[in-house]
Amino acid sequence: MKSYIFVFIFPLLAAQCLLAQTKPAQNPVIFADVPDLSMIRVGETYYMSSTTMHLSPGLPIMKSKDLINWQMVGYAYDTLTTVDAMTLNNGKSTYGRGSWASSIRYHQGTYYVTTFAQTSGRTHIYTTKDIEKGPWKAISFKPSYHDHTLFFDDDGRVYLIYGVGKLKMIELNADLSGVKPGTTEQVLIENASLPAGNNIMLQSEGSQLFKVNGKYYLFNIVWPRGGMRTVLIHRADKITGPWEGKLALQDLGVAQGGLIDTPDGQWYAYLFRDYGAVGRIPYLVPVKWEDGWPILGIDGKVPETLNLPASTGLIPNLVHSDEFSRQKGDPALPLVWQWNHNPENSLWSLKARKGYLRLQTGRLDTSFFLARNTLTQRSIGPECSGSTALDVSNLKEGDFAGLCLLQKNYGLLGVKVISGQRQIVMINAGSGKPVEAQRVPLKGNKVYFKAECNFRDKKDVANFFYSLDGKSWNPIGEQLKMSYTLPHFMGYRFGLFNYATQQVGGYADFDYFHIEDKISK
Template sequence: MKIHLTGMRRSSYWVLVLFLFIKPIYGQQMDHKAKNPIIFADVPDLSMLRVGDTYYMSSTTMHMNPGLPLMKSKDLVNWEMIGYGHNTLADMDELNLDQNQNTYGRGSWASSLRYHQGTYYVSTFAQTTGKTYIYSTQDIEKGPWDRKEFKPALHDHSLFFEGDKIYMIWGGGKINIVELLPDLSGIKPETQRVLIENATLPTTPEGAKGGLQAEGSQLFKVNEKYYLFNISWPPGGMRSVIVHRADKIDGPYEGRVVLQDKGVAQGGLIDMPNGAWYAYLFQDYGAVGRIPYLVPVTWKEDWPVLGVDGKVPEILDLPASKGLIPYIVNSDDFDRKAGEPALPLIWQWNHNPVAALWSVSENKGNLRLKTGRIDQHFLQARNTLTQRTFGPTCEGETAIDISAMKDGDFAGLSLLQQNYGLLGVRMEGGQHVLVNSNVKTGIEEELAHIPLHQQKVYLKVKCDFTNKRDIATFFYSLNGKNWESIGTEFKMTYTIPHFMGYRFGLFNYATKTVGGFVDFDYFHIRP
């Protein structure tokens, strides 16, 4: 068959041919580019630095231990866990989940990561203890770490080295600066002063009620000028990035709004060896938590210009992500070889763990969680082992041997937040019962109650964070092959009291008699 085309029809035909030829190539090119968010998981309060061709990042995990996670990357997109700043902040009731106390939503907050004269520094603060902490090492991946702590807790501070002086800049609304002692053990007396009286003014008129005052300070020096990054949330508006600029560290500072788009805000600047600049920021994204973004930066008249035409781009001129598995989250068969750590870095305990009540060696190839006291509800139970959920969809699966449970014990798979979801086995009068329950309004509600007549059961939960759908569905299996849904769809809700994205958790606690235990055969995580 011949096709005869003339005039406009011929032109349209070749445009169509060209489009059909180019589209697959263009699509392939886009598939090889990074996309925002660069990490679709809860990695908030970012602080980044570059040493040579390697990037390092610290973040917030508050009530989790070990805490203050540290990561590295070669391309700003693919990040790998390399360690933690601390194993614990303190031995106290709130951090140990003792005496019905806890520190959900508190613990250690926004950190500041620096490199100065061959030494790495990461500092944080904790409302729980009322202290500021500074950890330092010459080897950020292997340590050892030196620890200094002092009062008070300097909120959302930025550690900054200038010649032979060491500063911290911190505050909310009113931004302060103070000098530290040379050994980092405390504040130099009478050095505190106000740096910016009202850092919120670029987004919010004086006297306006509501919103979030400027906080999240991060200070940078570029071409002999000082740039202070803050976030604010004006009443009726969105999370915004504010930058103040000065010729001297003491000011005076002039400020402007540099980004208002999609609520992507709070962070700072990072440069690449090729001269490119980015801002690292994050976005509140419902139940999965606060997720990191990269925004390209150009410079105009010595001001950083964020975004593309003021917008956060979806596609970045950086290598594509290889996925979060195995470097940020990962499956675990609990089968340890000689010399390997008991737990990989992807795991964190909810609050301080009790070392005597868990093991990966007592029954090799299994995580054993033992009960050591009576607890009446999940959020007060010790030794819940967690790792992040991630988007847009993910699932976690485990198998649990329940043969050594005691009456009143409850063990299984959880989604941890204030409004939590549980699928586990409860021992009731000598009978194992499969239970699905969740919390929506502060009270745990039982949705399913199925008698079990075997010693091992398989549990799974699927999470859907697509477009903030925030729905989880639980499943169980008696053989690991055939799965049945249980209960109803669970609506996950991000709450400020916990201030953290949902986490997978493996748990076991006693409500009547201590001394029982369960063995988790594996935990498998997948998109």
């Protein structure tokens, strides 16, 4: 009987594998918040950096072998800066700021990733010989060069091109330790927005510079008033100009990025699209060359499918579940996790109770936004759910611990100790102000929480549930209307939190976090 099973199943598996190989990739290539992407290819491997602003660690590095299936390999820094805004001290925060658009480059055996930060007022450059294992060396200097692109020219000189509307260039020292003495900034393009017209809402920014067949190509984004995010390209025979520009792509608001080629000679533009509450999601657009210009899209449009391998999904490479069990040699936290601002490392542990994440309070906080040690990871589209179980037996009066969806208009589902009694509380800040939507008494010590997100067609709603046994789920509160807001400038993230409002020293033990790419119907 076993032989017959093998005979019939083997061709079926072979057919399924063949189907997976021939199925085309889809846009968006990553249905999750990966904004301001910058990309390189080294041999047959692609590396990408992105923006995560106020989160820690920051400046994520991802890799791929096919431009579609990406996995986290590290971060350029653990701590950007320790000013009060980054550590959530003295009532300060840096939501929507921190480090912004990065530039990743490979030059003579060294990887370079650069960024800039209003929070520090500096330009930050990180270097390593091993992009997947590190270590990273950090250099920083003033000022903070906005939306810059790092560029190594063929003559060995190194530049940053940056600015908004009026694009400028500055030369760096050969070791990138700062601006080269005796040099001054040079205006490259007086009005880089001009190819998109004169009625501009968002001036040209997001510079990324490339050199192809001896010519320089400078990519930017611009946003005409009453229109959509648009790709502009300028080209020149010399880096100092003169530059000529053209409108390169205006479809679906897919814009901001640059060029990447494959080992077999195909060209693509990597770009992203604002897609509501899930965040800014990456797209790939085919490129062909005509008369020395890169021509983006298919008849000027962003295609739904691509001549690349299909995605195998974002789980477990960009988000994944965590049982909080660690073997010897395992990292303390998988790379998908980031803290909301710099953590207080003495107040969290995976060792205090085996198989649990412990979040302990160490100070009193007046709001969820100022709470330390909220542990987060991305939500994903078109739909997803995140769930957790926690032991609340050691919470103190006024403590609030549970599961959140983090953005300015957040949702919280947790246990709060009120007058000595544990209460399951759902907070809905979808209106912009936090409102207690429902409160349910909790008699036991363990409770299960779940949040389901629907980003399909920008529906942008979330529902919360609780359970006492992990099997039967009860809806609670009101549906959260999720909104992408500029004060936070980030797609919604799942988070585990615990903070104190009356006394310190309490703690919550989280048994697991599970994420799925589906919701209940």
